[in-house]
Amino acid sequence: MLDRKKLSESYFAKNKIVQHQIDSFNEFVDHGLQKVVDEMGVIETEISGTDEGAETYVRLGAVSVGYPVVKEADGAVDRLFPSDARLRNLTYSAPINLEMTVVQNGIESDPKGVEIGVLPIMLRSKVCNLYGLSDKELREHGEDPLDTGGYFITNGTERVIMTLEDLAPNKIMTEIESKYGDEIEIAKVFSERHGYRALTVVERGRKSILEVSFPSVPGRINFVTLVRALGLETDADIVETVSDDPEIQEFMSENLEAAHNLGVFTKEDALEEIGGIVAARQAKEYQTRRIGYVLDRYLLPHLGNDEKDRLVKAHFLARMAEACFEIALKRRGVDDKDHYANKRLKLAGNLMEDLFRVSFNRLARDIKYQIERASMRKRELNIMTVIRPDVLTQRIVYPLATGNWVGGRTGVAQLLDRTDHISSLSHLRRVISPLSRTQPHFEARDLHPTQWGRLCPSETPEGPNCGLVKNFAQMVELSTGIEDVESIKNELYAYGAIAV
Secondary structure: OOOHHHHHHHHHOOOOOOHHHHHHHHHHHHHHHHHHHHHHOEEEEEEEOOOOOOEEEEEEEEEEEOOOEEEOOOOOEEEOOHHHHHHOOOOOEEEEEEEEEEEEOOEEOOOEEEEEEEEEOOOOOOOOOOOOOOHHHHHHOOOOOOOOOOOEEEOOEEEEEOEEEEEOOOOOEEEEEEEOOEEEEEEEEEEEEOOEEEEEEEEEOHHHOEEEEOOOOOOOEEHHHHHHHHOOOOHHHHHHHHOOOHHHHHHHHHHHHHHHHOOOOOHHHHHHHHHHHHOOOOOHHHHHHHHHHHHHHOOOHHHOOOHHHHHHHHHHHHHHHHHHHHHHOOOOOOOOOOOHHHEEEEOHHHHHHHHHHHHHHHHHHHHHHHHHHHHHOOOOOOHHHHOOHHHHHHHHHHHHHHOOOOOOOOOOEEEOOOOOHHHHHHHHOEEEOOOOOOOOOHHHHOOOHHHOOOEOOOOOOOHHHOOOEEEEOOOOOOOOOOOOHHHHHHHHHHHOOOOO
16 A cells, blocks of 8 residues: 655655746756747848858857856956845846857858857756755755745846646637627637747638638638638649538538639639738739738748648648538537646746747847948948847846736746745746636636646635636646657658558
8 A cells, every 4th residue: 555645755855846847947948049049040131242142141050058147346257146146136147158150241250159148047957056056055055955946036036937828729629609690610720830829710600601810811711712822723622621521522512602703713813812802902913922921921830931831731721621510510519628638838948938039039130230230330240249138138037027928928927925935836836827817717717627636626816816826736747748740750650650
């Protein structure tokens, strides 16, 4: 028979209380920073060289994070420990160094490591100065050995980044809405790529006609028109891609007829129809460019941003259309948004990655401006002088100090509750929902059966936050997503689980 006391002690002896926060931040330092830098790759400029095609740009290389330091008034640089940061109202942060290579008129300069700003450091993470110290050494540096870490220190105050609960991105969700007395079947997906989130909706309205809406498009686009523009040219291709079921194909014949009534028979017709929606009364050349930009950037961006990805997007829309028809035929029910299989948690590392991406893009624009200004004044280009680290630093430290995060979210970073040790641990293990506190989200506030073993059923505040602010169960462990999707696909191909 298991001794519960010993089991609990052995589990918590491994410091797993806030390990999910520390692991997430370590993942961000090891891979997240480099991923954001690699997404950009180069910082291009408008400076053209003497030879044709010889332009000036900056190639970005490896990024690394140092250890927390403080620069004294006399110019000395000392290691910074959390107790000093608290007492002196400092931000516990470390420098970010990025390798940059300037390419001017086809000639590459030597790669240089440049400090681009500072990054607030989570206590007890692998880049924290307390990492790996013994209890005796921790006491010498003014730290409590029982303190778990997992929080930040900005301007002397301890701040904790909340775990955010949100609907799963890139997953088709179905629901039924009532409009004008009719039931409307809807399939929607929150398509997420590089921090950008775009909602794509396919709805089956009156007379079974499907319409699609997505960002930067006013109103809705006829489904057949859109998939035809994406590369499914013939009627037979469209019907077979949606489903081989006779009842669904009958619905699709009505949709084809509606598209024919709009005068859409070919891919060119479809592009012209969409052009009249996204760029009305504009020149033909501009319409063509605008259509390509909208389809590639805003329609299901998680599937890719290139022209070659359009056919994949057409097939994905076909799956969404099939889901709408299956609901209409009572073959499937609507998805439960409160089911925990349809939820994803954003930890400190994920949220810091979103913040760093926005901040780094702003820094890149500033570098581009400084390089172009130096060129206009005929100055020699020196990468060390064009970088202003404060541009990045301010945009990272300010949200952490105020809690106002990118994407319009508030209350993401909060002042750590130090009432007692247990309240601090509870705060570090808290989960908040992005739903509005003033709206009556009754079902979202209810205890869902799938929260069993994941979330505590009783640790939630009373009042307007009830059920929207939750806490992890005592022995919960968080699984993480897989970045390398291709290797999983190859394994499935090898076992014959999916067709090539």
